[in-house]
Structures are given as C-alpha cells and as structure tokens.
Amino acid sequence: MNRLKEIHNREDVFVLVSTFxxxxxxxxxxxxxxxxxLAEEQWPAHIQKLTDFWMTALFGVASFKGNPxxxxxNVDKSLNHTVTQLHFGKWLQLWFSTIDGLYEGKLAQRAKDAARKMATNQYIAIWKSRPQNMN
Incomplete structure (x- = not known):
C-alpha cells in the first residue's frame, strides 16, 4: 500500500484546499x-484566501485576513436562515475524505480537528445570530 505524504508547506495546503x-x-x-x-472568476482568489486560512490554522503563519x-x-441570511447542521456535516465529510485521499500525519489530523471545531463554532454563531423568532 502506498504511503500518503504529510502536509509540509503552502503547496500541500493549496493542493488540499483546491481539491476540496x-x-x-x-x-x-x-x-x-x-x-x-461565488462567481467563477472569484474562485481563484477565494482559494488563495482559504489557503491562507489553513496556513494560519496548521502552521501558525499569520497570513489570513477575513471574518469567516x-x-x-451572511450566507445563512441570504438563504433565509436555512443552513443546517447537515450542511456542516457534509462539509466535514468531504473535508475528511479529501484529506484522507491526499495526506496523513500530524498536520492532516490537525486539519481534521480544526475543521470539526470550526464547523461547530460556525453553526453556533449562525444559529445565535438568527432572528429570535426562528430559534
């Protein structure tokens, strides 16, 4: 069985984010x-921004600027507050399977752990920001 490689640098993170x-x-x-x-022409810049995000999360490199x-x-509001835990669960499922197909090791596991915590925190933040009559 082929051993997967470990995440070592920005190029590895870019491959992970792009593939995902x-x-x-x-x-x-x-x-x-x-x-x-996101319009088609916005994706390349968005992928770079998300690569910055994951560089910060995995390596502590302070390169990410943004407010997830x-x-x-805003996305939840534009969807009439219909984002659910199932959406975040699907996101996590795809993230984990993408990592598992590409990488192994300590940083691959850190990417999974960070994503799990992030998905939970993002959903809680969305839920708390909804109009009171929706909660």
Whole structure:
C-alpha cells in the first residue's frame, strides 16, 4: 500500500484546499450554495484566501485576513436562515475524505480537528445570530 505524504508547506495546503473545493462545487448539497455565492472568476482568489486560512490554522503563519463568522452569517441570511447542521456535516465529510485521499500525519489530523471545531463554532454563531423568532 502506498504511503500518503504529510502536509509540509503552502503547496500541500493549496493542493488540499483546491481539491476540496472542486469536490464542494460538484456536490449536490453544497455546490449550489457555494456556486451561487461565488462567481467563477472569484474562485481563484477565494482559494488563495482559504489557503491562507489553513496556513494560519496548521502552521501558525499569520497570513489570513477575513471574518469567516460574518461570511457564514451572511450566507445563512441570504438563504433565509436555512443552513443546517447537515450542511456542516457534509462539509466535514468531504473535508475528511479529501484529506484522507491526499495526506496523513500530524498536520492532516490537525486539519481534521480544526475543521470539526470550526464547523461547530460556525453553526453556533449562525444559529445565535438568527432572528429570535426562528430559534
């Protein structure tokens, strides 16, 4: 059996993020959401921004600039507050399977752990920001 490589640098993170979002964009559940909110020409810059995010999360490199909570709240609002735990669960499933197909080791596991915590925190932030009569 072939050993997968470990995540070592930005190029590895870029491959992970690029591969993952190609899968997301084709997914029946998540694709329509992501493709509605990002035009085709916005994807290359978005992939770089997400690579920055994961470089910060995995290596502590302070390169990410952005507000993921605000972005997710805006998406939920634009979807009439219909983002559910199932969406985040699907996101995690695709993230884990993408990692497992490409990488192994300590940083691959850290990417999974960080994603699990992030998905939980993002959903809680969305839920708390919804109009009171929806909670």
């Amino acid at each position: 979002y190609k899968r997301i964009r084709k997914d029946d559940t998540l694709g329509p959401i992501f493709n509605h909110h 909570v605000k972005a997710h709240k």
